[in-house]
Amino acid sequence: MRIRDVARMAWGQIIRRKMVTLLCMMGLSIGSAAMIIALSVGQSVQTYSEKTLNDNYKMDEITITPNEGIRTGNGKGGGQTSKFERGALTLEKIQIIQRLPHVVAVAPMLKLDSLEMVLPDGRSTYVEVIGTELQTLGGFGYKYAEGRGAEDGRMAVTSYGAAFGLIDPKVTQKLFEQLNADPYNNELLQQYTEMSSKQDQLVQQRVQFRYEDYADASKTKMSGSVRVSGELTKPSNVDEMSAQGDKKVYLPLDTARALQDELGLQQADGSAAKRLNSALVKVEDKRYVSQVEEQIQKLTLNTQSNLFQEEAMASQLTMYQKAALGIGGFIMLLASLSIVVAMIMSTHQRRKQIGVMKVLGANLWQIRQMFITEAAMLGLMGGLAGVGIAFAALGGVNSLLASQMADRVNGPMTVVIQQSALPLGIVFAVLVGVVSGIYPAISASRTNALTVIKSM
Amino acid sequence: MLQVDQLSHSFRNAQGIVPVLQDINLTIGEGKMVALLGSSGSGKSTLLNLMAGLMKPDQGRILIAGQDIVRFSENRLAEFRRSHIGFIFQSYELLSNLTIRENVELPLVFMGISPAKRKAKALKLLEQVGLGEKANLFPSQLSGGQQQRVSIARSLITEPSVIFADEPTGNLDTETEEEIIAILQQLNRELNTTFVIVTHEAEVAEQMQVVLTLQHGILVEEAVREV
Numbered sequence: 171m172r173i174r175d176v177a178r179m180a181w182g183q184i185i186r187r188k189m190v191t192l193l194c195m196m197g198l199s200i201g202s203a204a205m206i207i208a209l210s211v212g213q214s215v216q217t218y219s220e221k222t223l224n225d226n227y228k229m230d231e232i233t234i235t236p237n238e239g240i241r242t243g244n245g246k247g248g249g250q251t252s253k254f255e256r257g258a259l260t261l262e263k264i265q266i267i268q269r270l271p272h273v274v275a276v277a278p279m280l281k282l283d284s285l286e287m288v289l290p291d292g293r294s295t296y297v298e299v300i301g302t303e304l305q306t307l308g309g310f311g312y313k314y315a316e317g318r319g320a321e322d323g324r325m326a327v328t329s330y331g332a333a334f335g336l337i338d339p340k341v342t343q344k345l346f347e348q349l350n351a352d353p354y355n356n357e358l359l360q361q362y363t364e365m366s367s368k369q370d371q372l373v374q375q376r377v378q379f380r381y382e383d384y385a386d387a388s389k390t391k392m393s394g395s396v397r398v399s400g401e402l403t404k405p406s407n408v409d410e411m412s413a414q415g416d417k418k419v420y421l422p423l424d425t426a427r428a429l430q431d432e433l434g435l436q437q438a439d440g441s442a443a444k445r446l447n448s449a450l451v452k453v454e455d456k457r458y459v460s461q462v463e464e465q466i467q468k469l470t471l472n473t474q475s476n477l478f479q480e481e482a483m484a485s486q487l488t489m490y491q492k493a494a495l496g497i498g499g500f501i502m503l504l505a506s507l508s509i510v511v512a513m514i515m516s517t518h519q520r521r522k523q524i525g526v527m528k529v530l531g532a533n534l535w536q537i538r539q540m541f542i543t544e545a546a547m548l549g550l551m552g553g554l555a556g557v558g559i560a561f562a563a564l565g566g567v568n569s570l571l572a573s574q575m576a577d578r579v580n581g582p583m584t585v586v587i588q589q590s591a592l593p594l595g596i597v598f599a600v601l602v603g604v605v606s607g608i609y610p611a612i613s614a615s616r617t618n619a620l621t622v623i624k625s626m
Numbered sequence: 627m628l629q630v631d632q633l634s635h636s637f638r639n640a641q642g643i644v645p646v647l648q649d650i651n652l653t654i655g656e657g658k659m660v661a662l663l664g665s666s667g668s669g670k671s672t673l674l675n676l677m678a679g680l681m682k683p684d685q686g687r688i689l690i691a692g693q694d695i696v697r698f699s700e701n702r703l704a705e706f707r708r709s710h711i712g713f714i715f716q717s718y719e720l721l722s723n724l725t726i727r728e729n730v731e732l733p734l735v736f737m738g739i740s741p742a743k744r745k746a747k748a749l750k751l752l753e754q755v756g757l758g759e760k761a762n763l764f765p766s767q768l769s770g771g772q773q774q775r776v777s778i779a780r781s782l783i784t785e786p787s788v789i790f791a792d793e794p795t796g797n798l799d800t801e802t803e804e805e806i807i808a809i810l811q812q813l814n815r816e817l818n819t820t821f822v823i824v825t826h827e828a829e830v831a832e833q834m835q836v837v838l839t840l841q842h843g844i845l846v847e848e849a850v851r852e853v
Binding site: 182186527 | 675701707719721780784
């Protein structure tokens with residue numbers, strides 16, 4: 171029997187019994203749409219979450235810290251650190267890490283405390299001071315809005331946010347006193363907001379850093395001046411408010427160590443002079459992060475990446491996806507039952523026709539073939555309708571997401587129908603159709619031709 | 627040639643086992659027109675169904691074209707029926723969703739014959755039974771006699787060696803009955819196909835070359851006539 175003939179006969183039955191066809195298709199199309207939506211939503215959420223994670227958590231970066239083990243003593247550096255020399259983070263280790271496969275950039279870091287950056291006119295703001303090799307900043311995606319980093323001399327590079335909110339401390343203090351007295355004064359609040367969001371030109375300015383010991387005012391120290399040689403651009407993935415709040419000053423390592431000495435920030439442990447307190451590693455791709463981490467850990471260093479965020483997200487997504495697939499599967503099961511019932515009814519109604527076909531020479535397989543093809547066609551039609559339903563449903567979902575997530579930095583999440591989900595949804599619907607058609611097909615082929623012809 | 631050896635068959639009902647056919651032996655030559663005559667319950671339809679391979683006998687052999695069809699599996703029997711046996715039903719049994727031509731073509735569909743060949747053959751047979759112009763109509767648009775002619779054309783399309791007809795004129799009026807018998811006789815002459823026709827009407831049987839009379843499941847008479 172030719173495939174075309176089988177298909178034609180099956181199609182004839184499908185169009186002849188419109189109501190049964192419609193009922194079967196409805197169940198299958200909803201099930202198929204549920205599968206497509208589940209897969210597409212799962213994939214889109216994963217893509218969006220990965221993008222958000224990459225933007226917010228920098229998934230391809232590893233933070234390295236010294237492996238100091240468990241310190242004893244007073245925690246101020248007076249403990250048995252000499253026992254942990256192997257775990258120190260040194261420039262020699264940084265050079266080794268730079269040569270590891272898949273490592274794109276390594277920035278050694280000597281983080282000082284949060285210090286008050288003071289301009290020559292006395293205005294100031296608090297910044298995080300970090301000693302590093304300034305030429306490595308480019309490897310981490312930082313770009314200069316103005317000037318550039320210079321390793322020679324007492325130079326500094328400021329983040330975008332460091333140029334905001336430079337206010338005279340006396341003005342700030344006065345404003346705070348007024349606000350304390352009148353906390354609901356909108357004019358004062360407005361004035362403070364305006365001052366905080368005022369941007370200064372820092373490049374080529376000389377700045378100093380003040381370390382204030384609040385417990386003992388006599389220990390407050392001011393560093394020597396440092397010239398700002400460059401200013402970084404605002405990161406594209408951060409909103410304006412957050413970017414203004416991210417106040418950092420990057421200095422060459424030597425300058426940072428000099429500042430430590432000038433401000434008395436050096437730990438009592440003298441051997442720490444050549445050590446770093448952290449380093450940042452940029453890896454070619456996040457899939458190499460674990461591999462690079464393992465290599466770094468062999469240097470007796472601690473590593474920390476944001477892969478755990480992804481793992482946590484992946485497990486959550488898997489749960490959601492399983493739930494959605496479960497719902498889709500359940501609908502498919504119901505659809506499958508509806509096909510079984512509809513086709514058994516159809517077999518019963520058509521048993522005389524089946525009997526005649528058998529008398530005319532149709533064998534068991536040919537009868538089964540006709541019923542299974544019919545079920546597969548129902549599955550195909552249901553699957554195609556499911557694609558239409560999925561597109562319509564996701565169109566609605568996207569409109570809703572666009573209205574609900576319009577203010578997000580990364581833009582609203584868009585659920586994109588996965589190309590791979592479409593054939594999968596259709597194939598699944600066809601498979602459900604075929605599997606559901608097996609029992610009715612076998613039942614039909616077992617029809618006793620003579621009995622049914624004589625009885626009707 | 628069709629040969630039946632020591633064929634017996636019985637049915638089981640609430641009263642027990644009821645013998646329907648007992649030790650039937652017969653031989654039907656090629657190109658013969660044979661009537662199976664008998665009153666209701668004589669076993670003539672059962673014999674026809676057994677010879678057509680629609681039932682399995684309790685014992686005995688049925689040889690068609692030298693092959694014992696009793697030993698065949700269901701699928702093998704379907705294949706054999708497709709190429710060697712034609713069947714004409716009392717109530718025509720045309721598929722209502724197919725056109726006349728498609729109904730005639732149906733046995734060839736199961737043989738995997740190409741649509742073009744099927745169509746040509748079906749149209750030729752419909753011409754032979756006088757329905758060439760009605761090829762695209764549906765069964766419900768034809769009279770009973772016309773439907774039976776379609777059924778005859780369908781039984782002939784595979785060029786079988788033997789055609790079994792179960793009361794082919796049972797649902798028709800006398801005039802149409804004569805018309806159908808005439809067509810069968812004409813086709814028998816033209817194609818040299820063997821026809822085995824079950825009937826309870828002596829008038830129909832009289833027009834056949836061989837008349838096999840059954841009574842209570844026993845072949846009581848085998849009459850050969852010159853028609």
